[in-house]
Amino acid sequence: MTRGWGGWAVVVLALGCATASAQQPLDWPRESPPPPLPARQVHFPPYEIRTLSNGLQVVVVMHHEQPAVNLRLMIGAGAASDPIGKKGVAALAGQLLDQGTATRTATEIAEAIDYVGGALGVGAGTDLSFVNVLVMRDSFDFAVDLLAEITRTPSFEPAEIERQRQQVLSSIQVSLDDPAYLAGVVFGRLVYGEHPYGMPHNGTPQSVLSISREDLQAFHMAHYAPNNALVAIVGDVVAEEAFASVERVFSDWERRPLPPSPSTELPVPRRRVVVVDKPGSVQTAIRVGHVALPRNSPDHLAFDVALKILGGEGGNRLGSVLRTERSLTYAASADVTSRRFGGDFMAKTDTRSDATAEALQLMVAEVSRLRRERVGRRELENAQAYLSGTFPLTIEAPNAIAAQVLESLLYGLDLDDLPRYPERINAVTVDDIQRVSREYLQPEQLSVVLVGEAATFIDDLAGVGFDDVEVLSVSDLERFLGPGTAQAVFDSPLSAP
């Protein structure tokens, strides 16, 4: 696109006058930040949990300010439970929940929820599948009925399967132009190998094409059971009425034996560097990390604080180095992802193509430093101050409360820990940070993914210590995600820039 004004020719004109800065009013005082007011009491809002005789767990969070109710149902199985070779079944089954039931067509469901001014969301994640229904208070009974209907009796009509299948394939196609998607799926594969956590939720074009109606019905039959489900009712309801409504629509849902859990074996971290060549890119998406720990690990909290120091709120060494000091990026961060059977840590940034090697080197150096050196007491205190101080911000919205309770139930965590979060954060010590960093960070075994125009940076990688590099083109992706590539490095690069 050309534009009406400007042009590169004007670049240097502005640099003549160097030191202009905003004027200061003469009488502006020199002073320190003011002290706080007296602190106010923080209470974790009340909630109630009951379990129906068929095993369905029900959470109610009452909140009467706005005349609205949110109903959230979670099934304890998602993409990680996809059958071998059928990646994408959980996602497609989730997507089809509201596309027709035993009693209503997709269009009838859409018309019903839209008419009452509601909203409906369905789908699947890694460890769970979900249905969310959002309505005004006067449509609560309607919403409870709808929730049960689409959870229990999806029809998986062939025509709807084809529609949604095409949607999935199209969205994969669009995603192949998205560096964040490419980096994410390749990172998952490198880190988790052939464990189910290592594949994209939506599957690949080939796996999606292979899914049959029977696959979807079998997944639904196996996993959608009351003893594998949680329901939360959040908002302007009375608890007894909410429990009674859930009982009314779900009490005759029969408990079933559940299939065995997917494999819990995770691969051992091993250094591997993969470049996804995307000619024409102006930036490189950089992802660095390896497997870490499951959500219910007793070290999870301390490791999370360590990663905040590396790249999160209240700390963020990566941001300081890559953005503040070097202006290499708009954002740099590090995060822990922890699931039922395992998790990972990932540091990420996006930088202009010619700075790729420099940014990668700086990121890896920061991971190494966190493992090598004790963090400063002040640095830890800043991270703790953020994490414990922000607690009241995390319990404002009733949905946020429900999400915390559901997460605890899903991963079998101690519910009593929820209101104790600030104290638990403040109990983490410098020694704890060093211990978990040494135990869970292995800088020599990092998986590295670089998505960008390979020709602009590939020759720089050896100079920063990465000389064993595999290069893929986007069209190699399906093969890369297929079986047999998890541990075997490609004999020769699939394509050389």
Added chain:
Amino acid sequence: MRPITRLASGRLPWVCAVSAVAGMVVFSATVETAVRPPKFEYEIHKLDNGLTVVLSEDHSTPIVRSELVYHVGSKNERPGRTGFAHLFEHLMFKGSHNVLSDSHLTLISRVGGDGNAYTTEDATTYVETVPSQYLPLILWLEADRMATLRIDKETFESERQVVKEERRWRYEDTPFGLLSEIMYDQAYSVHPYKHTPIGSMADLEAASVDDVQEFFDTYYVPENATLVLVGDFESSEALALVKQYFDRVPKAAHPVPRDIPREPPQTGERRITLTQTENWPLPAVIVAHHITYDGHPDAYPLHIAVKVLSDGQSSRIYQRLVYDEQLAVSAFGQGTIIDDPNLFYAVSLVRPGRTPAESEQALIGQLDRLKNEFITDRELQQAKNQFARDYVFTRATVEQKASHLSHAAVIHDDITTADAEFDIFMNITKEDVQRVARTYFTEENRLVLTIQPPAPAGRSFLRPGDEE
């Protein structure tokens, strides 16, 4: 802790102005409306230096949200300086008389708070949410930079690089990331809505540290600012604190200029086909019409039209283009109703195996249908119920409440609209919807823009639709 600055994109779909409509609608007692949301409780003050202050108590959680809105955005940029309002927003985190560069957010995160800022076409907003006892801290921080921002050349240069990375990341290397930029560039000739808030790389390069001083003196003055506080405080105590820190900010030396060029009316249909070589996986068809500004009586019926066309899977565009005929991977209609007249646009991302011409015909067909026949009573009621839902569900948190109040106070220049628009919306008729459709969805006011991916289109193994 970094400022994760966002630019205008996720505008609340229902936000629109009503002050001009208030006397004109016939109130009906028989509206079959959804549950009525509670009204805001707030007070509004103006300090001697011109700063507008809105206070709204909410004692449900011990936190407070602050929004400081400067009524300056990308539409105030002069030619050759596109992107400057947003670049300037970044510079506001680079230090002032009592605050070191990059310390603003550190001071906030150390008390458990979150801070951020964002720039739209019309306004630049600085936000903080903190535990309520830290209200003095955020007021002190905002007043310090309002009065004494301090930028040197080195800081300016390094932040310019960060903003260029933001542009690359958010727009240039993202599928369809440049759709808005291309559309607005084609749709406008002189009004600054011709460019989006991120601006062009060339103009970002051309900006100088001298521009900073001028922009700051011109627009970052109390009379151009509105401070909204929502949360767990007593209003009298909060007002005293606001005065303590902001009364000493001097009054502006000059009135804030409002001389923004007007866009001349379009006099004939414009049809444009382009090819994007990067990050454009599917053909996109855009049918756009120039519409009115936020506050015009036509704004509400246009929002009803958006809902009928595009809210939910039963909406007309979804049913026709995505579900029934499967012409599109994704299709929607959207109205951008803001300070100055902007666009109503319908978009189709064309499904592999189908043609842009089919999508164009279908989108125009849906707009024509709004002109040729009334929407049904059920559709009208559904749109109102959906509006009520949006209204209720976007007022749950102090952040959302502050956003509503600041929008009403700054963009509508009438804070009563934060509540009053509910009744006005509920009384829109199907005749109103047809009237605005006939006013704006005309052929001479239309832009048909087709943006093609590079040829050969895509990669065959990823296009199973082609193989059927």
